[in-house]
Amino acid sequence: MPIRDTFWNIPHWAEIAQYVAAFLTMAIFVAGVVRRVLRWRQGRAEKRSGNFWQRIWSLVIQVFAQRRTLDETFPGIMHFSIFWGMLVLAIGTAFATVDWDVTHLFFGFQILTGWFYIVFELMLDILGLLAVLGLGMAIQRRYGTRPARLQNFPVKKLAGDDLYVLVMLSFIVLSGYLTEGLRLAVTQPPWAVWSPIGNAIAAFFLSLGDPTNQTLHLVIWSLHILTAFGALLSIPFTKLFHILSVPTNIYFRSLEPAGKLPAANMENGAGVKEWKQFTWKQLLDFESCTRCGRCQDVCPAYASSQILSPRNMMVKLDAHIWNNGHALHGDVISADELWACTTCRACVQVCPAFIDHVTTFVDMRRHLVDQGSMDKMLQDALANLGRYGNSFGQSERMRAKWTQGVQPAVKDARREAVEYLWFVGDYASYSATLTDITRKTADVFQKTGLNFGILFDAERNAGNDVRRVGEEGLFEMLADKNSQALAKCKFETIVTTDPHTYNTLKNEYAWNGNRPNILHYAELLDQLIASGRIKFSKKLGYKVTYHDPCYLGRYNGIYDAPRRVIEATGCELVEMPRNRDCAFCCGAGGGRIWMDEKDVKERPSESRIREAIALAGVQAFVVACPKDLTMYRDAVKTTGNEKDMLVKDLIELVYEAL
Amino acid sequence: MSQDIFVVVEHLREQVADISHVMLAGARQLSGSTGGKVMAVLLGQNTQGLANSLAADGVLYVDHPSLAEFTSDAYQLALAGLIQERSPRAVIFGHSSIGMDIASGLSAKLGFPVVSSCRNFTADGKFVSQICGGKIMAEGELPAPTALVTMVPGGYKAEEGNQPPAVETIAAPALDNLRISIKQYIEPDTSDVDISKEAVLVSVGRGIQNKDNIELATELAEALGCAVSASRPVVDQGWMPTTRLVGKSGKRVKPKIYLALGISGAPEHVEGMSDSQVIIAVNTDSNAPIYNIAKYGTTVDMFDLLPVLTDKVKQAK
Amino acid sequence: MKIAVPVKFVPDLVEELTIDSGGTALDTSWLRLIINEFDDHAVEQAILLKERGGGQVIVAMSEAEGADDFLFASAAKGADQLIKLTGDFSASNNHALARAYADLLKELQPDLILTGVQAHNDLDGSVGPLLAEYLGMPYVGYVSGLTVAGDKVTVRKEYAGGLIAEMEVNLPAVLGIQAAEQPPRYVAYSKIRQVMGTAKIEERVVADLDLSGGITVSRMFQPEVAERATMIEGSPEEVADKIIGILKELGTL
Ligand SMILES: Cc1cc2nc3c(=O)[nH]c(=O)nc-3n(C[C@H](O)[C@H](O)[C@H](O)COP(=O)(O)OP(=O)(O)OC[C@H]3O[C@@H](n4cnc5c(N)ncnc54)[C@H](O)[C@@H]3O)c2cc1C
């Protein structure tokens, strides 16, 4: 009867040594994990419990099914194979341990016998191959293809860490197969065919004959065991730690809306000055980064200037929390890096470890703002926002100047009840090149018979980007003023022009638990079209592409409404390669529009326009955000594509098709 | 008590500052309504020769080692005695680094009111001051018996006199216990042009078409003795260095004259130059928004205009 | 080292300015007040000096809407003592203001007084030199940098065209700041809010303002401004002549 021949050819001393080693390994492993956990606990408190089943479910999907990891084909399959290959081998080993050290030792019977043993052997043998495949892919990728995102090492010695992991895992799997093959070569059990790989290796060794094979077996078994324990005990000290930290990080990830930034630390100045002012969860973030570089690949700041790589930030932060004697700000993280982030959230969206880079960057920006260290332009913008409630430095009495000449006159929502309160926003109100479109929006609303009004000079910048710049106090002041103004008005729904405004009103304003219905105009137009209130008189017939604004798409998941509106106007929509949640940021977000450009190679907006230009026959680049309009109208000029591509606001299509 | 108008001549490093001629022109007009003489007051050491270019009826010259370089201390002491002794109808100072250091102090010392930022005088002898960044004008009677005035440029042309005026040398009072002394002069750094400090800017936009045409603007700038600045497309193309960029992503400038050549006037650009005292726009598109902020505009083609303008500037010098 | 910075608010030019019905003053009903830009630099310069060489910074201003906010912001930047003059400043002029400050400063006995070199609404001279005379101190304006050594201060005074004169001035002295050595810093709102809890504004009543020495305005008006540019028509030659005329008029040619 087939039975697992445990400790075949292993002398008793070696067996005992193995158990001693196992205990030592466990002790070091536990000590290592405790060391890490204690470090996280030095961070600030943050509540991340609750929603137990939802969290467990995301472990199933993201860890076991590797959902997000599989978003990229080659690296996805690579990691999936290593993960499942190694996991199955580990489970197999655990099973064998139970079989021998529990059931056999204490109860005198073995599970791994008969057909069950044969299936077990077959599974392990085959799935072990998965690990070989994955590791082969990984070696090829890291040392053959050498993608750029794996190449920069802000912390040099980590190159060794990467190599270590691949060497150890490969050696464990290969030495395991060799041990099996050598055993089969000597014992030649009739059921050896059920270990096809081992059997094939055995065939190779047969010619060597005994006792060579037996000696070889003992040597390789010993090495296998030593490496396996070595790898195990090194988990808390190497990159292998992600095996534990990433699932933990996924379990504790924020379940709040993406658009809601956590409040600032206010102890010892606002924001994060020293690493212990990060929350434990942020520290866990740093410890979870696998340096895969996916975030760097999608980062507009990295693409345009290479000043900021979210990957390197995580790597440096992780190194920093273990390294004393360096200042977080300056020595480790430069202000330029922090200011380069557009808060587009592309990195967060792709990170297989579910790291939230943006909150960390904003927390550090908060400290810079607290110190007053920022570039002159940003300083002026913030001063203007504080004084006038807009970044243009114009009087609030000019905010509704665009309404002059609009007939019938735009209602003042402070004086009369309206159904829709239109929160116009700074750019749409003040930017001379955009007010024409703002008037068109008003016109569309009026032609639709919408009962709407605006706040006139009581409106202030909603503060979305003020908050992301790190000026929490100013954000609170702006939010207070807007909330007070809104509290005095009677309305049912708020409509915003700007996705940034939309985000903060919807996710960050307090509303005292009584949040009104808040819509972006793309959503409103979509509803009005669906309900038949907007009827088009013509089909435009343009071939267009659509750019998802970060704060509408990634932040709030609104992808379909604007697309339906575009199609309703009779335009043909062609998607850019980077669309929906993969859309590439225009570069203006997170307060970037108020900052100096520094040394850009290719502006994100220019990269985006080139992406659109590459689509055959597309005539217009449609946007749904006033800042986008500013950025892309400029980018078509600077890339010399003014004649080939029109930049249009969604409302312009609607206006034209009415 | 006289009806004379005194003008405190400003000069630095052996050169009469332009503002002195502007003040003399203003004084000339004022004297028309008050009926006195225009008297230039020149303080210095061995600087009598500077009197020659002054369009004044006479020059009161005070010579003293402590007046060799401007310090408010010595100037105030020297002037206080003179003003008290001659009691002119008005004393005009520049609204400048020199005049502003002494006019108010003298006002407090002598008890005569001081009128700031005077741009011009009316025919009936009233002052007209330009305040609030030029947005507001304030008019009033010149305080009697003696008014101190600080004068801004813009109201009168700076013109030199035809013939040297008569110079009366006045003995300097004791200039003791001076609390301010000059140590040295530091020349402005000319290695890299700082466009935010230029009095005149010739600024080029995308209308310039290509890098070679920048030369046309450079020639004009050389003739004018000023610098060339640019809008972003020009800098992006590498036709001009980033240090010359005006606007949101570049420098904020406020020259006396901003000559915008082929610039449409996008808000991001305007943000950086709207504080210019006078904007002259050259743009073929009569609807270009730049005309909204320019004081003067012309739709002639800049390529027709530039060579002619450069020639004429050279001739005018 | 004790540094005092008397500052004042001026009308914010971002707002459209209008003349009141009397026609001799600005209409204050719509007026928004803002710190005089140069005074802001003076405060910054004082803080920089304190950071460099230690000392105490006193910021003083007369009562106005927003005065408290400005004083607290100064404290958040590093000012140690905040003083607000209260009384009727509606008809005030710079002579009166300088006298009020002089009384205060005689009592405080600072080593150095920094003021903004000018304000855009100065009609009767600037505060700095008036103050210097009332206090019997020397005055240097258009200062863009300074170093204190013993009982003297070395200042960098700017002249037109960028020429700089380095002058040595005996302390105590009044300096008119044109630009601080670095632009006024930004203070985060949270910092100001924190300071509000701890800092105290001392109020000093100024009973009667002595307005003498000021001037009387008989008419205030807005200069004619063309909505659009005055278009210069004609051949390139004619246009060039006109442009040269403008250049000459402004003394730039
Ligand atoms: C975030 C952001 C920041 C920006 N920052 C800046 C900045 O700091 N500075 C800046 O300048 N821009 C900036 N821009 C770009 C700005 O919006 C405009 O794109 C730019 O100012 C346009 O430059 P222009 O006027 O030279 O070109 P255009 O808009 O193309 O104008 C060319 C003009 O020249 C005229 N013209 C053409 N030929 C002739 C001729 N032969 N004679 C006379 N006139 C002629 C045309 O009628 C036209 O009006 C920024 C844009 C963005 C989005």
Ligand SMILES: Cc1cc2nc3c(=O)[nH]c(=O)nc-3n(C[C@H](O)[C@H](O)[C@H](O)COP(=O)(O)OP(=O)(O)OC[C@H]3O[C@@H](n4cnc5c(N)ncnc54)[C@H](O)[C@@H]3O)c2cc1C
């Ligand atoms: C970031 C930024 C910074 C800026 N900074 C400055 C600055 O520092 N200084 C500055 O001057 N500008 C600045 N601007 C530009 C500013 O928004 C205005 O474009 C500018 O002030 C217009 O000047 P104006 O008053 O002459 O024009 P407007 O007041 O717009 O005058 C235009 C005229 O045309 C009429 N008109 C306009 N549109 C229409 C229409 N659709 N139909 C019929 N009639 C119409 C109006 O009634 C008006 O009479 C900035 C803009 C931005 C975006």
Ligand code: SF4
């Ligand atoms: S949020 Fe966007 S810009 Fe910022 S680091 Fe992430 S990808 Fe880069």
Ligand code: SF4
């Ligand atoms: S932060 Fe996430 S995406 Fe970026 S390198 Fe680390 S694990 Fe990869």
